[in-house]
Amino acid sequence: MSKHYKVAIIGAGAAGIGMGCLLSQFNWNDFIILEQETIGNSFLHWPEYTRFITPSFTTNGFGFPDLNAIVPDTSPAYTFGKEHLSGKEYATYLKGVATYYELPIKEHSQVTLIKSQPTFYVIKTDQTTYTANYVVMATGEYGYPHMADIQGNHLARHYSDIQNIDQLQGHHFNVIGGNESAIDLATNLYLNGKEVNIYTDHTGLDSHVPDPSINLAPITKEHWQRANRYRQNIPVYTNHQLKFIDKTQETYRLTFTNGEQITSATPPLLATGFEPIIKRQFYHLFDFMPNGKPLLTAQDESTCAKNIFVIGPSVQHNQVILCYIYKFRQRFLPIIETIAQREKYPLNPKIISWYQQNAMAMNELDPCCVNCHC
Template sequence: RDYAGAMRAAAATLAGEEAELAAAAARKGNALLEVLVAQANDEEAEDPPPSAFKEPLRAFRLALKLQPGHPEAKKGAADLDELLEHISVFEQRPKPNHKLPYDVVIVGAGAAGVGVALTLTKTFGLDPKRVVLVERGDRPGETFRRWPKEMRFISPSFNHQGWSGSFDLNSVMFGTSPAHTLGAEHPSGEDYAFYLGALAHAGDLNIMAKTEVTGVRSRTRNSGFWVDVAPRPGTEEEGAEPMEPLRARYVIWAAGEFQYPKPTDAADEMFPGEALCRHNSSVRSWKEMSGDDYVVIGGYESGMDAAFNLAACGKKCTVAASTRCWTTTTDDPSTELAPYTVQRINEALEMPTPPRLLAPLRVTKVEEAKGGAKGFLVHATWGEAEDDEGSFVSKRRVTEEEKGEDEPGEEGTEIVLRTPQPPILCTGFEGSVSLGVASALFEYGNDQACNAHAPVLTDTDQSTITPGLFLVGSLVQHGELSFCFVYKFRQRFGVVANAIAQGLGYDTRDSVQEARQIDMFMDDFTNCQGACGETC
């Protein structure tokens, strides 16, 4: 039987039906819009109420959903945008159902904070004056400005929105594209911070910059929060009065993780001598670092980024990784190296100073060299040899045939690596939740679970022990699913915004529909692939 032919015929039939439905939806939208425009232009008639414009909006959105780029729907939507430039299509906002000055306080004005604020105010219609973002940096995107100068986004930016049902992987707001704004496929941190700042300005977001959150206090159940704030250290004005707490019905924690590396104090150190190392998040430029011979502890994206940039700067480097991440392939792109990273590592292996890749190694101790010698000794133990049998082999992979990877030693034997400079720690981040002032307001996964030490959340990304406190961004995790990239965690913005807007008395039906249509409302994980790992 010709199953393939039947499938092609069915696909063609469905495509034809979708095109017909899209055309019908566009015609309906234009017909409705024509009536409303005539009414608006009639000086003797009352202007149509804002709610009347929802019907043509729904029709145009349906047409564009069925057939992205449909010309009539695009033109109708553009005409509607022009007509409504000074008219809000939201119903009149409900009066506040609480007596607090703010509806929402958002901690952090990075990708997650700016993105969820725009979803709340632009998609769900909250009053921007009653949504405040607290940012300890000088302006939005402070974390990205702290990236090493050479660091780049590993997920590519491409402005394909007009030709597909999706949009730029690194965008936090539908209708925007870092690729378009910045002219870069893999933006730098400084570039991406500019993009976030432009969004915040265009969205008229209410941001308190140079402000530190010093405490989050939950009042009695369902009655809001007091968020204690203070000027960021070093920015205080002499003689200024202490800042009053921000009082809000809801709090969204969006502070991220890059500024919160895993602690190196003796009580929590991964191995003796960890405090002698330097975390990769403290590097401002690989090129400007003194010395030309390094040991990198840890693999995956952080370790491979360090290895590539050190090699590109003509510096020697040895990577001690617990797994051969450069050969790992999984169903979840969060748990294998990005194609961009594999490409760069392959380039590094062809450079005059290629990185030396060692795995599986477990670092057991770091100590200063003895006997008058300068530098550091990194002690590590070989683990069990990893079997690649059954894994998908592709041209993307860096294999043992590539120069740069040493054959692993016998399991249990020790190797000592010498380096003149402090070893570079690329072992991940603890995150702002467990290290921040709201740590006691969340509960965490147990040591045996896949989400070990991750905040445990409800199905609306709310704390399970503190109602009204939400989490957005790269620290969100549900079971084996990690939302550690922008294109993942942005899909939960609509879920959080809907829970908050409903709690404030808003009718969110149209807003939810809009968020779903632009892939910003993921409440069904059945099509998501997850994998436990130490990569994010």
């Protein structure tokens, strides 16, 4: 017989662990977290040189915990004494938090199928089968590189595959993309003595929108400035959307939608972002918006599968893009409140008000919330 839980959380990353910690604080222990590899798996697979773009600082206690904290009384800045953690460091932080809250996590349990039954879901992993009344998808995006529209993309290398700049053979590289990962990769290559061109449809470098989900993070801009001071400016070709890659002998040819073509001795490096993993693995449980994000109710529930919720960077409501930890951690509580209401489970009001005091309880989705006059 398969083991049954009230709630199954899929993924033990920042979102899944954060959600589990809050359930645990409510003493609502009838849940399981299923993780395909180990805690913080995506972070462990980050390139060596990648760092958090959100700076950690122990603001805890004054209404807004450390930007990268997933529980109010924790702080990666406190744990590591630094602002911009590596993926490995953040995975260590997540493990520490999971241990402190004694979370029930099944590692090495890859979910292969989620099937709807009248009042519950069947969740098959490569190890065993579970059932649960509620499923919270916290699978993130990192494992699913966005490269769908580029023909011949098997000839390219994606940002997430480049563990180390030194692995790359060649001197001159073409980076495809104009946002965080593209600028990160290009500046790292450049500062390591390589020649780089950037080809992109548009770039956050030109943005004047204050929301860092659209604009670039300050640290990325700083790295960009530093790289460009280092030698000469890195060329950025906007209005260049890559359409087609082919290869003849040792030469890669890139064709853009504007008709232009370039050739290169090195494969193009795609820093074109990521897509929600649920779109690859659990597409039957969701409708998707044209931008690839799941269509969700105001409660972050799937519009086509009741009692299935999404938490993490893929959640977007109109202009509210929750692709940062300090944003999506504010939705742990609303989802739990929705489930608790349906289950008539009493939630400790002290915990609720503690999360509210720490700006981790975003109940209203203000349609236009990031403004800066100066």
